Amino acid sequence: MKILVPLKRVSDPDNANKIKVGAGKVETTGLEWKPNPFDEYAVETALRLTENGTNAKARLGEVTVVTFGPKETETTLRAALATGADKAIRVDTTDDAIDGDLLARALKALVEREKPDLVLLGKQQVDGDANQVAQLLAEYLGWPQATFAGQITSEADKALLVSREVDGGSIKLRVTLPAVVSVDLRIVNAVGVTSMHTPPTHKYSDGVRFAALMAIMAAKKKSLTEVKLTDLSPDTALKIKYTGFDLPPARKAGVKIKTVAELVQKLKTEAKVL
């Protein structure tokens, strides 16, 4: 199975206190970056689908990772190559020159070039939180889609049985490949992914894998190519325009309450929740 995984770096959510907003944009200088966690789950899913878990060094299929961003974002790609992805593509652009729709259109062009059987995405970015690229891409490609996957079983690499996380439970659906699937946190549980290549007795660890030292060295030699955004989508007009940014209001200091009566009183008059 050939899988394409788009991934993106986001500002480290643990450093949220360092974020500053300037005139009409978020200041990114000085921020620390890390891969979007949901994208890391998508890479892990792709790796589990294309290997025998008992010998994770040999890839039984191909995993291509792609990111949209400036030169520095190649580190994010190299990190994915070091965990086992086969090749990487960087589409040269910057965050403020793309939105979800343009990304989906450009990805469609890339899919037509790369011809994957499956596009696996994180359900959303933890910075923009838009949650729309997978859905738009499936629509533009005319492919079946399954979003918020918490469990995937590959059926002879021809179809996927996907358990989708929804309010109050999960929905199981079968998508025939090629398809677009977005993943949720639970997919990287030990039993998140089942593939015919891995014996059922093999147990994965919860979470995403660590890059092995040898694989970090091997990643230096893997292919990482650059593509121009206009080569994928000549029309680079954006559909979303940001009009302003504000930091969330700072939390006010709490108060100490002596009696239950006082608490109830405050819940009624100040918090207004009773």
Add this chain to the structure above:
Amino acid sequence: MDFTHAEHHELLRKSVRDFARVEVAPHARKWDEEERFPKELVPKLAALGLLGIRIPEEYGGSGMDTTSYAICVEEIAKVDGSLALTVASHNGLGTGHILGFGSEAQKKKYLPKAARGEWLAAWALTEPGSGSDAAGLRTTARRDGDGWVIDGTKMFITQGSVGGFCVVLARTNPAVAKQRGITAFVVEHGTKGFSASKHLEKLGCRSSDTCELTFDEVRVGDEQRVGDIDCGFTDTMKILDRGRISIAAMALGLGYGALDMAVTYAKDRKQFGKAIAEFQAIQWMLADSKTELDAASLLTYRAAWLADEGRRYGQEASMAKLFASEASSRAINRALQIHGGYGYTREFAVERHLRDAKICEIGEGTSEVQRMVIAKGMLHDA
């Protein structure tokens, strides 16, 4: 001049840090309290490549450099000094000696098993009667037909009882100057006459295995000799040079780990109506620690860089180890002070770091010995 690390070194740091956070940190306190070597972790260390960091890929290792070796040890030490000592000594001393000076047959036999974690490596130089004066060792190896017979006792040997093999330094020629008559041999566990004491009880690094080893008429073939006859001590000095970089890195990790804990605690702990981080006395401690640890880091990675460039680095490695180990102990002491009474309890890891860090001022040459090496480099070798 460029102070940035290469991309693959950054990726390595992140990977080992994540591994240490998930697989090591949650258990480090328990392992320390049980004074038990965590055997169950060995397959995971091997899978990540941490047991063959500098072993070339053709022998099943990770094929990385000395800078990488330092990064791995530093990141592990941030959460567990014992495991950092294990990884430092296995890679640098035992396997390092075979890698640097072993025959092709020895490399083929020992390195792949070492990288896979089937055989942990020990390295035995120190004896009950010889530590700083390492060349004063009394263990002997005498010729016996085609082979050798080794007799003697070794002290404080890391991976002494959990190891699969041990590189041991023994006197082969009592007639020449003491540095000139020493030879290295590799001895496998299970060889008749070779035994290890129980794990010694220590102040810190209590889940690293430290033993006394006894060689009682241990017969080995000449194919177990590592390097040339009577040249073992020169090789030993080279092994220690690189090993000192890893001990400096271990000190750095312990120091930075404790400093992080101190920053978090100082922001959280309130006295006199405000966070103690707002008191200048606390801020100065944090500032001193950060400055000294960064200076130690520059010394450490300079020495590693020199090693990777194939240049001389012995004196620089000693400076790194001397300064990093002492700066680390100071930083951890301050971190404990910032934690007040809580820091003195086992609820917080800072006391464990304090105990673990002390070995960095002693092992692979005490601070006094480092000063001797540095001064010798200035006065005699120039």
